[in-house]
Amino acid sequence: MAQNTRTVPAGTPTNVTQKHTKGGIGESTLRPDGTLKVTGEFAYSSDMWHEDMLWGQTLRSTVAHAEIASIDISEALAMPGVYSVLTYDDLPAEMKNYGLEIQDTPVLANGRVRHHGEPVALVAADHPETARRAAAKIKIDYRELPVVTDEASALAEGAPLIHEGRDDHHSGHVPHPNIVHRQPIIRGNVEEARKRADVIVEGEYTFGMQDQAFLGPESGLAVPSEDGGVDLYVATQWLHSDLKQIAPVLGLPEEKVRMTLSGVGGAFGGREDISMQIHACLLALATNKPVKIVYNRFESFFGHVHRHPAKLYYEHGATKDGKLTHMKCKIVLDGGAYASASPAVVGNASSLSVGPYVIEDVDIEAIALYTNNPPCGAMRGFGAVQACFAYEAQMDKLAAKLGMDPVEFRQLNAMEMGTIMPTGQVVDSPAPVAELLRRVKSRPLPPERQWETAGEGADVRALPGGLSNTTHGEGVVRGVGYAVGIKNVGFSEGFDDYSTARVRLEVINGEPVAMVHTAMAEVGQGGVTVHAQIARTELGVTQVTIHPADTQVGSAGSTSASRQTYMTGGAVKNTCEAVREAVLEIGRRKNGSYHPAWATAELLLEGGKVVTDGGEVLADIAEILEGEDAIDLELEFRHRPTVAFDLKTGQGDGHVQYTFAAHRAVVEVDTELGLVKVVELATAQDVGKALNMLSVVGQIQGGTTQGLGVAIMEEIIVDPKTAKVRNPSFTDYLIPTILDTPTIPVDVLELADPNAPYGLRGMGEAPTLSSTPAVLAAIRQATGLELNKTPIRPEALTGTL
Amino acid sequence: MRVNFTVNGRQQEADDVWEGESLLYVLRERLGLPGSKNACEQGECGSCTVRLDGVPVCSCLVAAGQVEGRDVVTVEGLADFAKQRDEHGHGGACGTGGGCGSKGGVSLDAAKQWRAKPGDSQTGEGAPLSNIQQAFIDAGAVQCGFCTPGLLVQADALLEENSSPSDQDIREALSGNLCRCTGYEKILDAVRLAAARQSEAV
Ligand code: FES
Numbered sequence A: 001m002a003q004n005t006r007t008v009p010a011g012t013p014t015n016v017t018q019k020h021t022k023g024g025i026g027e028s029t030l031r032p033d034g035t036l037k038v039t040g041e042f043a044y045s046s047d048m049w050h051e052d053m054l055w056g057q058t059l060r061s062t063v064a065h066a067e068i069a070s071i072d073i074s075e076a077l078a079m080p081g082v083y084s085v086l087t088y089d090d091l092p093a094e095m096k097n098y099g100l101e102i103q104d105t106p107v108l109a110n111g112r113v114r115h116h117g118e119p120v121a122l123v124a125a126d127h128p129e130t131a132r133r134a135a136a137k138i139k140i141d142y143r144e145l146p147v148v149t150d151e152a153s154a155l156a157e158g159a160p161l162i163h164e165g166r167d168d169h170h171s172g173h174v175p176h177p178n179i180v181h182r183q184p185i186i187r188g189n190v191e192e193a194r195k196r197a198d199v200i201v202e203g204e205y206t207f208g209m210q211d212q213a214f215l216g217p218e219s220g221l222a223v224p225s226e227d228g229g230v231d232l233y234v235a236t237q238w239l240h241s242d243l244k245q246i247a248p249v250l251g252l253p254e255e256k257v258r259m260t261l262s263g264v265g266g267a268f269g270g271r272e273d274i275s276m277q278i279h280a281c282l283l284a285l286a287t288n289k290p291v292k293i294v295y296n297r298f299e300s301f302f303g304h305v306h307r308h309p310a311k312l313y314y315e316h317g318a319t320k321d322g323k324l325t326h327m328k329c330k331i332v333l334d335g336g337a338y339a340s341a342s343p344a345v346v347g348n349a350s351s352l353s354v355g356p357y358v359i360e361d362v363d364i365e366a367i368a369l370y371t372n373n374p375p376c377g378a379m380r381g382f383g384a385v386q387a388c389f390a391y392e393a394q395m396d397k398l399a400a401k402l403g404m405d406p407v408e409f410r411q412l413n414a415m416e417m418g419t420i421m422p423t424g425q426v427v428d429s430p431a432p433v434a435e436l437l438r439r440v441k442s443r444p445l446p447p448e449r450q451w452e453t454a455g456e457g458a459d460v461r462a463l464p465g466g467l468s469n470t471t472h473g474e475g476v477v478r479g480v481g482y483a484v485g486i487k488n489v490g491f492s493e494g495f496d497d498y499s500t501a502r503v504r505l506e507v508i509n510g511e512p513v514a515m516v517h518t519a520m521a522e523v524g525q526g527g528v529t530v531h532a533q534i535a536r537t538e539l540g541v542t543q544v545t546i547h548p549a550d551t552q553v554g555s556a557g558s559t560s561a562s563r564q565t566y567m568t569g570g571a572v573k574n575t576c577e578a579v580r581e582a583v584l585e586i587g588r589r590k591n592g593s594y595h596p597a598w599a600t601a602e603l604l605l606e607g608g609k610v611v612t613d614g615g616e617v618l619a620d621i622a623e624i625l626e627g628e629d630a631i632d633l634e635l636e637f638r639h640r641p642t643v644a645f646d647l648k649t650g651q652g653d654g655h656v657q658y659t660f661a662a663h664r665a666v667v668e669v670d671t672e673l674g675l676v677k678v679v680e681l682a683t684a685q686d687v688g689k690a691l692n693m694l695s696v697v698g699q700i701q702g703g704t705t706q707g708l709g710v711a712i713m714e715e716i717i718v719d720p721k722t723a724k725v726r727n728p729s730f731t732d733y734l735i736p737t738i739l740d741t742p743t744i745p746v747d748v749l750e751l752a753d754p755n756a757p758y759g760l761r762g763m764g765e766a767p768t769l770s771s772t773p774a775v776l777a778a779i780r781q782a783t784g785l786e787l788n789k790t791p792i793r794p795e796a797l798t799g800t801l
Numbered sequence B: 001m002r003v004n005f006t007v008n009g010r011q012q013e014a015d016d017v018w019e020g021e022s023l024l025y026v027l028r029e030r031l032g033l034p035g036s037k038n039a040c041e042q043g044e045c046g047s048c049t050v051r052l053d054g055v056p057v058c059s060c061l062v063a064a065g066q067v068e069g070r071d072v073v074t075v076e077g078l079a080d081f082a083k084q085r086d087e088h089g090h091g092g093a094c095g096t097g098g099g100c101g102s103k104g105g106v107s108l109d110a111a112k113q114w115r116a117k118p119g120d121s122q123t124g125e126g127a128p129l130s131n132i133q134q135a136f137i138d139a140g141a142v143q144c145g146f147c148t149p150g151l152l153v154q155a156d157a158l159l160e161e162n163s164s165p166s167d168q169d170i171r172e173a174l175s176g177n178l179c180r181c182t183g184y185e186k187i188l189d190a191v192r193l194a195a196a197r198q199s200e201a202v
């Protein structure tokens, strides 16, 4: 049998012609789903189709805060083509709320709405337009209540309580029930340290509400199954977290809710919470028919949480030779009507509020409020973005006051390996903050006045205002600004964060083929690409198939917090290692006697063969597995444990890993029209180890662009009097187009983190942090204005506010 | 109402079309061509871009009734359209896009069978790709890919008009197509790459 058909006589060393298996880690292999995506055949969640399916529609509150006196569904229900109309009273289980950490979000409003756009009723009909029209026929009698919209109105005496009688695990320690969570961090003695300061700067900063604005709308298909359960095909960031929230409100055991990831059109944090999942399942179970829900863009703005808008109050001191003495800050995040990820955002904002700097004496406080504004939760950068915007403005102010170069000032105070964070945690892997700044600074500046074309006057497309042909270059000034930021990787504060991977290795048509099965949500980040690369590297095979993500395998955790390559990549690596051991076991059993190396040497799988570390081929993998059952293993991977921050002092090793990025922004500002053109946004980032450089650079450029967006154009505008959203459309909520986005040269550093798989550093979020303050700094430098608010609007530049 | 028109070179007939339905809806939900994407359905993002009698349009803004007797090319037919153009100097004839003529979007069975196979993107095997499609893959211009179909149709039309566009030309031509993932740099790379390959080929 297999062991008798060796082609290489025992004991004859051969050299491996192909040292590394092609398509392994470190190569810029291409996306395995690329062809489907460019031919239009990739099935996104809004493309799902089932014979006989119905369309679901959500009816959402038109007011921000109100009692619901009555709901009349009779007219809607009577419409031809309508199959079902559901309200709170129709919820099947005792559990009627869901939530990531605090279950405070009603599936459908229960007698009260707390924000504009809250779901109140559901309709299923045979055409989406019928469903929309039927929803519009539902009559709701709202008795409006006073709205809470900011810190003052939330904490005012007699303020309406957004969640009366709350009894979650944060309610006991917050100073007011309208505060979701509060995290102070006290270290050293700020009052003493302040005495050493030669200069002190203060600042008050406002960060606007940003939207993830992923392009693929919230959508999915729920199919009732014969066992009374439901199969759900949906775009999400974390299948198992959804499942945990969906099953109880459907009154079903988890095994009766089977979830499969369908194609995801971007996420950026906006799919961490439930949107249409439960609604589609409820309608499918009520009608016993497949139900598809697809939000339009308007509804999408109400269908997911946003980035927390924030007010940040900072004080920094420094000695005249440029050393930071102390920092005091208060960060007020507006969490909106429901908790979502607010507690964790508070933990991040406070623990990263000092930035990538050494400051021993700090007094920090971060809170998130409950208000009647739209709920806020996860978005790329997660609490660290708002803080970075403020502390980087402070660094520029301090440098200016000291008459120092802003980059040199930062470098003088930059943290490095061994620095102690304000939480007491020691930074125990490379922290090349000064070097990242040096790299962006030393890059040659783009030529001035690039819009001046030889002979033909100005190319208006390159000017502020772009295609609108607003200027020919009069009044255009240039500015350059710098910023650097620190982000944590993975879930922090003692969360039991793990990921699972199943790997199967078998011989198909004489070739070893690996199959990788995880529940990781591929949201565009390229996880499927690196999983195949990892499997090739660890198993030495070329053929790798990525199984669709579903709940038939253990949880992979969320595709967020820059954690997926670290965590699920780590799980794939570990499982592959175990599979490799199993291959070698069989090899030893079958072939061990032919060559002593089987027993002694360090053996590897490369190029489809078992080789010694000296490069000697012992056997073909296919030959070893011939006649054997497939090797099929499922293992979990955990990062090192973290602890919760102390509730009074904020001390504790709360984070797994830190990651760093720096930016230099070059802008041109039309000071007469108040228009900004970002000319270049150079980036440097340490990624530990680039498993796929093409993807890494793509992530950095994408993250940088989202930071640029919030600097100059992106904001959900909520009316401060009514708490209603004013701009839920791509006409009024602007994201950068290709004309707004500059060239983004990327400089990647690879300083390995000894604790991480392959030494990698989660990298998807860091570039979103520093790009905003770099653009702001450049605009300040160009205009001499103070500018403490994002986004910068033309009025702020022309003084016509 | 009934609408008769040509999609990717094939005669199509859509029945029971409600007068408010967009071309995008008819393509996606009635003809089984979900390649054109529904990111905003308000003419702002360009994800739904198709060619209508050769002109790139946002199909979400075109009423289905307006396409009676006209000719539409979607991303599903792009490879074939480009091939015809190369061979005969113009587009036309049916694309090979999946599900021509079947009702509805991607069937659940088809979606369930999805596997990211290693071969696909390395070799382009299984699907003949147009120059611009291959360039998007090679340049890493695809992340989530939701913007990709619209960008491909638009970029292909640009290169048909202007075989060696400047960066500003590319930016201008693609300024109606939003992408939230990539930061556009790699999309520029892809169009530059396609233009270079195109000029090499002639
Ligand atoms: S979907 Fe048509 S332009 Fe956005």
Ligand code: FES
Residues within 6 Å of the ligand: A215, A265, A266, A524, B141, B142, B143, B144, B145, B146, B147, B148, B178, B179, B180, B181, B182
């Ligand atoms: S929107 Fe995701 S790749 Fe362009």
